[in-house]
Amino acid sequence: MAVLGTDDSVRVRCFQRSSALAVVTGDEVLIERESEDPGRGVITAVMPRRNVLRRRNRSGVVQEICANLDLLLVTIAPEPEPHADLIDRYLVAAHGDDIEAGLIVNKCDLAAADAPPCASLAQLYTGLGLPVIRASATTGAGLAGLRAFIGRRTAALVGQSGVGKSSLINALLPQARAAVGTLSGKRNRGHGRGRHTTSTVRLYPLADGLIIDSPGIRELTPELEDPTELIASFPEIAAAATGCRFRNCSHEREPGCAVKEALAQGAIDPRRWRSFRILSGEIIGAARP
Ligand SMILES: Nc1nc2c(ncn2[C@@H]2O[C@H](COP(=O)(O)OP(=O)(O)OP(=O)(O)O)[C@@H](O)[C@H]2O)c(=O)[nH]1
Ligand SMILES: [Mg+2]
Numbered sequence: 001m002a003v004l005g006t007d008d009s010v011r012v013r014c015f016q017r018s019s020a021l022a023v024v025t026g027d028e029v030l031i032e033r034e035s036e037d038p039g040r041g042v043i044t045a046v047m048p049r050r051n052v053l054r055r056r057n058r059s060g061v062v063q064e065i066c067a068n069l070d071l072l073l074v075t076i077a078p079e080p081e082p083h084a085d086l087i088d089r090y091l092v093a094a095h096g097d098d099i100e101a102g103l104i105v106n107k108c109d110l111a112a113a114d115a116p117p118c119a120s121l122a123q124l125y126t127g128l129g130l131p132v133i134r135a136s137a138t139t140g141a142g143l144a145g146l147r148a149f150i151g152r153r154t155a156a157l158v159g160q161s162g163v164g165k166s167s168l169i170n171a172l173l174p175q176a177r178a179a180v181g182t183l184s185g186k187r188n189r190g191h192g193r194g195r196h197t198t199s200t201v202r203l204y205p206l207a208d209g210l211i212i213d214s215p216g217i218r219e220l221t222p223e224l225e226d227p228t229e230l231i232a233s234f235p236e237i238a239a240a241a242t243g244c245r246f247r248n249c250s251h252e253r254e255p256g257c258a259v260k261e262a263l264a265q266g267a268i269d270p271r272r273w274r275s276f277r278i279l280s281g282e283i284i285g286a287a288r289p
């Protein structure tokens with residue numbers, strides 16, 4: 001793997017002496033450079049992590065995606081079709097790790113970006129206080145704002161395959177030359193349903209900060225240390241729940257349920273409620289012995 005020097009000016013090709021040092025993208029490491037070839041080296045230690053983004057895969061195995069993030073940028077686009085469910089899963093993963101999150105609506109050069117579901121999702125998350133950035137890797141719109149928002153931080157672009165994560169990185173950083181998928185004509189309709197262009201998580205130095213490209217993920221079960229923390233990622237639901245008549249209200253059919261009331265009045269968006277219920281089942285269910 002390549003290790004970037006602290007001042008970004010050197011890149012050293014390193015191997016791991018022992019597999020006990022599990023390294024993921026974003027890890028800070030100590031290396032020893034080879035005396036005869038300073039372009040090569042060996043990783044001798046992995047520094048303590050501030051956080052690590054993890055997921056549980058389909059077979060229940062916990063995978064580490066990347067470490068030491070300041071910012072998780074969930075990327076959506078009019079194509080492939082975005083869903084609140086996946087956005088909420090990323091937000092839960094970020095929240096559990098104390099990573100700030102933002103939403104990028106890419107491909108805003110396409111008219112469909114101004115129509116549902118893209119536009120209504122942008123409105124929903126803006127209303128919830130999430131920073132939402134409209135961008136286009138094709139026209140360059142919104143990129144200066146994106147660059148400024150990242151600033152000196154380490155940001156990871158995540159989201160479905162085909163939303164344009166690698167394209168955004170190339171637009172911010174032409175020398176990155178990240179591989180970009182082809183989405184030409186009907187033959188490639190399958191893109192976004194399992195065919196991934198990016199296959200590994202990779203970090204690039206950006207003017208002042210760092211940006212991480214990741215392979216598209218369609219399904220994500222966030223790994224929470226404390227499953228009861230789930231509701232903290234749904235502040236509007238948490239706020240409504242304080243008004244329920246019963247403290248242990250399950251918000252199903254109890255009388256005096258303030259969550260059902262908020263849903264009926266539109267104070268809680270049905271998409272968010274759906275995400276919350278599905279995630280409660282998965283996360284809290286999986287944590288039970
Ligand atoms: N119209 C338009 N097309 C875009 C834009 N950004 C990316 N695309 C196209 O979307 C397709 C997918 O782009 P990628 O950058 O490979 O998407 P990705 O999110 O990195 O996909 P994976 O690596 O598979 O996760 C390509 O055909 C791009 O040309 C944009 O801003 N506007
Ligand atoms: Mg990619």
Ligand SMILES: [Zn+2]
Nearest residue numbers: 244249251257
């Ligand atoms: Zn209730």
